[in-house]
Amino acid sequence: MTTLYHCNASAICSKKNIDKETVIRFRKWCSDQKLPHLSEEQLLLFLSYTTNMEQAQNTILKYFQCKSKTPELFTKLDLDAEDIQEARTVYDIAVIPERTPDNRVVACGKLRNTSYSRFHLDQLIKLCCMALECFLYDGPVDGVIVVVDMKGIGLLHLTKLRLNALQKFFYFIQECVPFKIEEVHVLNTVNFIDKVIAILKPFLGKELYDVIKFYPNGLNSEDIFGSLPKSCLPKDYTGTLSTLSVLAEETYQKMSKLNLVYAQLEEQIKCYKEIKNT
Structure with a gap:
């Protein structure tokens, strides 16, 4: 079984200067570790x-x-599933289609529905993980820039956080993915941001914690995104693209076309568990 990707293997090898012998050695090592067959x-x-x-x-x-030890976050990644459909109505998560000139991806997120009763952390994490696979589908990235808008988040939202889920998610994005998060911009920070930081800090390695920047409500967006091309930002954040809500819908539409890819990735995890248990 092979996983479908939009990126071209020969193009990646040429751009990244990876020779065939390196790929062969890597594949053999993966096989020795009882990983499933990989494209x-x-x-x-x-x-x-x-x-x-x-x-x-x-x-x-x-x-x-x-992934094999965390089925609650990495299985049933289907945009048509009931929990993911619900998540779409609560969160705007957009992978900006235009990469920066140095091949970095910009990902933006905010609440669409600000009612704390609609906030479910597992749904949000699953949606974020699907978005990660979405931009990797188009090929390797040389860095990720994350923009989080806290507008609409209240103290009651914090009561819905689950430490175990947060720990697993932050471990995954810091240790288990083939990219590095280079910048995190947190906009419209709330007056209880110290409480948010206290909850999250135990799960953040120094490398990630050091690239997080917090911006209070009303700060000029030009001061925040001065280094990023406007072609990589929604127009509600000084960019030339559509609004974040529109870009989120476009991202969800792309995800829906990748249901086969998500299913194949899940099948690989299933195969990995079966091989390890034999």
Whole structure:
């Protein structure tokens, strides 16, 4: 079984200067670790973000270990599923289609429905994980920039946070994926931001914590996004693209076309668990 990706293996090899012998050695190592059969594009996603073979090996192994041990977050990733359909009405999560000139991806998120009773952390995390696979589908990235708008978040939303789910999610995005989050911009920070930080800090490694910047309500967006091209931002954040809500809908439409990819990725995790148990 191979996983469908839009990226082209030969193009990745050429751009990232990865030779066939490296891919062959990596595939053999994955086989020795009892990982499921992986497409060449999948192998290259993990090889291309680091020049260190050992780091690529550690990352892909953690990727499968984490997913196999966390079925509540990494199974039933189907945009037509009831919980994901519900999440779409509550959160705007957009993967900006235009990458920066240095091949970085911008991902933006905010509440669409601000009622705390509609806020469910597991749904939000599953939607975020689907978005991660969505931009990797188009090929390796050289960094990720995250924009989080806290507008509409209140103290009651904090009561819906589950520490176990947060720990697993932040472990996954810091240790198990073939990219690095280089910048995190948190907009419209609330007056209880210290409480939010206190909850999240135990799960944030120093590398991620150091790139998070907080901006109070009313700060000039030009001061925040001055280094980013406007072609990579929604128009509600000084960009030239559509609004975040519209871009989120476009992202969800793309996700719906990737249901086969999500199913194949889940099948790989299932195969990994079966192989490890034999």
